[in-house]
Amino acid sequence: MIDKIIFAIEKIFYPFIQLIRGRFSSFSVKLRTLPYTAIRYIQERIFKILHRKPLTKNDYIKIRNFYISKKLLLIMFIALVLLIYVFLKFSPLNYLNVTTLSEDSKQRKTFSGKVIMLDKDGGVKYEGRLTEGQYTGKGKLYDGKGNLIYEGQFDKGAINGQGTLFHSNGAIRYEGNFSNGEFKGQGKLYDENGNVLYVGEFNSGAYSGQGKLYYPSGKTKYEGGFQNGEYNGQGKLYDESDKTVYQGEFANGAYSGQGKLYYPSGKMKYEGGFQNGEYNGQGKLYDEKGALVYQGEFKNGNYGGQGKLFNEKGALTYQGDFTNGAFSGQGKQFHPGGKIKYEGEFKNGEYNGQGKLYDEKGILFYQGEFKNGEYNGQGKLYDEKGILFYQGEFKDGAYTGSGKLFNENSELVYEGALKDGVFSGDGKELYQNGNVKYKGAFKDGIYNGSGELYDENGVLLYKGNFENGLYSGEGTVYNANGTPRYTGNFARGIYEGKGKMFDDSGNLLYEGEFKNGSYQPAQKAQPEQNAKPAQPAEQPAQQAQPQ
Numbered sequence: 143m144i145d146k147i148i149f150a151i152e153k154i155f156y157p158f159i160q161l162i163r164g165r166f167s168s169f170s171v172k173l174r175t176l177p178y179t180a181i182r183y184i185q186e187r188i189f190k191i192l193h194r195k196p197l198t199k200n201d202y203i204k205i206r207n208f209y210i211s212k213k214l215l216l217i218m219f220i221a222l223v224l225l226i227y228v229f230l231k232f233s234p235l236n237y238l239n240v241t242t243l244s245e246d247s248k249q250r251k252t253f254s255g256k257v258i259m260l261d262k263d264g265g266v267k268y269e270g271r272l273t274e275g276q277y278t279g280k281g282k283l284y285d286g287k288g289n290l291i292y293e294g295q296f297d298k299g300a301i302n303g304q305g306t307l308f309h310s311n312g313a314i315r316y317e318g319n320f321s322n323g324e325f326k327g328q329g330k331l332y333d334e335n336g337n338v339l340y341v342g343e344f345n346s347g348a349y350s351g352q353g354k355l356y357y358p359s360g361k362t363k364y365e366g367g368f369q370n371g372e373y374n375g376q377g378k379l380y381d382e383s384d385k386t387v388y389q390g391e392f393a394n395g396a397y398s399g400q401g402k403l404y405y406p407s408g409k410m411k412y413e414g415g416f417q418n419g420e421y422n423g424q425g426k427l428y429d430e431k432g433a434l435v436y437q438g439e440f441k442n443g444n445y446g447g448q449g450k451l452f453n454e455k456g457a458l459t460y461q462g463d464f465t466n467g468a469f470s471g472q473g474k475q476f477h478p479g480g481k482i483k484y485e486g487e488f489k490n491g492e493y494n495g496q497g498k499l500y501d502e503k504g505i506l507f508y509q510g511e512f513k514n515g516e517y518n519g520q521g522k523l524y525d526e527k528g529i530l531f532y533q534g535e536f537k538d539g540a541y542t543g544s545g546k547l548f549n550e551n552s553e554l555v556y557e558g559a560l561k562d563g564v565f566s567g568d569g570k571e572l573y574q575n576g577n578v579k580y581k582g583a584f585k586d587g588i589y590n591g592s593g594e595l596y597d598e599n600g601v602l603l604y605k606g607n608f609e610n611g612l613y614s615g616e617g618t619v620y621n622a623n624g625t626p627r628y629t630g631n632f633a634r635g636i637y638e639g640k641g642k643m644f645d646d647s648g649n650l651l652y653e654g655e656f657k658n659g660s661y662q663p664a665q666k667a668q669p670e671q672n673a674k675p676a677q678p679a680e681q682p683a684q685q686a687q688p689q
Contacts (some may be wrong), residue, residue: 244274251275261286270296285310294320309334318344333358342368367392380404390416405430414440429454438464453478462488477502486512501526510536525550532551534560549574559584582608606632607664621646630656 163429176632203210240256243249245267250259253275259268265288270281283292283301289312294305301323307316313336318329325331325344333339337360342353342597348371355364361384366377372395373379379388385408390401396419397403400410405416416427420443421427427436433456438449444467445451451460457480462473468491469475475484481504486497493499493512500506505528510521517523517536525531529552534545549555553576558569564587565571571580577600582593589595589608596602602624606617610681612635613619619628630641637656645651652661 275299346370394418442466 167672200210201213203215212549223592231667241253241260242258242260243253244260244262246262250257250272251274254273255271257268257270257272258266258301258542259272261267263286266284268277268281269282270277271279277296278298279296280294281296282290285291289310290308292301292305292307294301297303297305299498301320303320304318305320306314309315309332311334314332315334315336315402316325316329316331318325319327321327324347326346327344328342329344330338331340335358337358338356340353340355342349342350343351345351349368350370351368352366353368354362357363359382361382362380363382364373364377364379366373367375369375373392374394375392376390377392378386381387384408386404388397388401388403390397391399393399397416398418399416400414401416402410405411407430409430410428411430412421412425412427414421415423417423421440422442423440424438425440429435429456433454434452436445436449436451438445439447441447445464446466447464448462449464450458453459455478457478458476458480458528460469460473460475463471465471469488470490471488472486473488474482477483477500479502481502482500483502484493484497484499486493487495487638489495492515494514495512495685496510497512498506499508505524505526507524507526507528508517508521509524510517511519513519516539518538519536520534520535521529523532527550529548529550531540531548531550533548535543537543541564542562543560544558545552545560547556551574553574555574556565556569556571556572558565559567561567565584566585566586569584570578573579575598577598578594578596579590579598580593580595582589583591588611590610591608592606593608594602597606601622602620604613604617606613607615609615613632614634615632616630618626621627623646625646626642626644628637628641628643631636631639635637636659638658639656640654640667641656642650643652654661
C-alpha cells in the first residue's frame with residue numbers, strides 16, 4: 143500500500159521530487175532530517191507571503207473574518223503532499239520495504255529489490271539492491287564480524303564503478319573506481335593510519351598510468367608513470383627530505399633508459415643511460431663537488447667501452463678502453479701536467495702487452511712489452527735524454543734474458559745474458575772503441591766460468607776459467623804477440639799448482655809447481671830466473687741498472 147502511495151505521488155509531483163532529490167542527493171547521512179528541513183522551508187515561504195501586501199481582492203479567499211491568499215493555500219497544499227512523500231520515503235516506515243535474505247536461499251537467485259543479505263552464520267553480508275539475485279547499484283559489503291569492508295557501486299554482482307574499500311580497523315583503504323572487483327582508473331590508496339600511500343591511475347588492481355607514491359610522512363616518494371605496480375616510463379624519485387634522487391626513465395621498477403642520478407646534496411652524480419638500475423651506455427659521472435670524473439661508455443654499472451677519466455682539477459688522466467671499470471685494451475695515460483705518460487695496451491688496469499712509457503717532460507724512457515704493469519718480454523729502455531741504454535729481454539721489470547747495454551754515446555758496452563738486472567750467463571763486454579773486452583760466462587755481474595779477456599786493441603790476454611772475476615782453475619796468459627806466456631793452474635788470479643812458463647818466442651822456460659805466483663824453491667827451472675807472476679784479471683765495467 144505504501145509503495146503505491148509513493149508511486150502515485152512521484153508521478154504527479156515528479157518535477158518537485160526531482161528538485162528535492164537533486165538538492166539533497168549528496169547528503170545521504172542527513173536524509174532522516176529531510177522532513178524537518180522541508181517544514182522549515184515551508185515556514186519561511188509562508189512567513190514571506192504573510193508579510194507581503196495583497197495586490198487585488200481576487201487574490202484572496204474569505205473565511206469568516208479572514209482573507210487567505212489563494213497562492214498561500216496552493217503552496218500549503220503542495221508542501222503537505224511533499225511532507226507526506228518525504229516521510230514515507232525516508233522515515234523508518236520505509237524500511238518495512240526491505241527484504242532480508244540468506245545468501246544461499248533459493249529466493250535470492252531471482253530476487254530484485256532492496257535486501258539485507260545474511261551469511262550462513264546470520265551476520266549481515268550485504269546491504270543494498272539485488273537485480274535477479276545479483277548486487278546492483280549502490281550497496282555495502284560487510285565481513286563476518288559486521289565490519290564494513292566496502293561501500294559503493296555494484297554491477298552484475300561485482301564491485302564496479304565508484305566505491306570505498308575499508309581496512310579492518312574501519313579506516314579507508316581505497317577510494318576510487320573499480321572494475322570487476324579490482325582497482326581500475328583513478329583512485330587513492332591509504333594505510334591503516336589514514337596516510338595516503340598512492341594517488342593516481344590503477345589497472346587490474348595495480349598502479350598503472352600516471353600517479354604519485356608517498357612516504358608515511360606524507361611526502362612524495364615518486365611521481366610519474368607506472369605499469370603493473372612498478373615504476374615505468376618517465377618519473378621522479380625523491381628521498382624523505384623532498385630531494386630528488388633520480389629523474390628519468392624507468393622500466394620494471396628500475397632505472398632504464400636516459401636519466402639523472404643525484405647526491406643527497408642535490409648535486410648531479412650521473413647523467414646518461416641506465417639498464418636494470420645500473421649505468422649502461424653513454425654517460426657522465428661526477429664527484430660530490432660537481433667535477434666531471436668520467437665520460438664515456440658504461441656496462442653493468444662500470445666503465446665499459448671507450449671513455450675518459452679526469453682528476454679533481456678536471457685534467458684528463460686516461461683515455462681509452464675499459465672493461466669492468468678497469469683500463470683494458472688500447473689506451474693513453476697522462477701525467478698531472480697533461481703530458482702523455484703511457485700509451486699502449488692495458489689489462490685489468492695495468493700495462494699489459496705492447497706500450498710506451500714517458501717521463502713528465504714527454505721523453506720516451508721505455509718501449510716494449512709489459513705484463514702486470516712491469517717490463518716483461520722484449521723492450522727498450524732510454525735515459526733522461528731519450529738515449530737508448532738497454533735493448534733486450536725483461537722479466538718482472540728487470541733485465542732478464544738476452545740483451546744489449548749501451549753508454550751515453552749509444553755505444554754498445556755489453557751483449558749477452560742477464561738475470562735480475564745483472565750480467566749472468568754467456569755474454570760479451572766491450573770497450574768504447576767497440577772491441578771485445580771479455581767474452582764468456584758471467585755470474586752476478588762478474589766473470590765466472592770459461593771466458594776470454596782482451597785488451598783495447600783486441601789482443602787476447604787470457605783464456606780459461608774465472609771465479610769471482612779472477613783467473614781460477616785452468617787457463618792461459620798470452621803475450622802481446624799472441625804467444626802463450628803461462629798455461630796451467632790459477633788460484634785467486636795468480637799462478638798456483640802445476641803450470642808452464644814460456645818466453646816471448648814461445649819457448650818453454652819452466653814446467654812444474656807454482657805457489658803464490660812463483661816457482662817452488664825445490665824445483666829446477668829451465669831459465670836461470672823465476673817467471674813473473676800473472677796479473678789478476680780486470681773487473682767488468684759497472685753495469686747500468688733498469689729504471
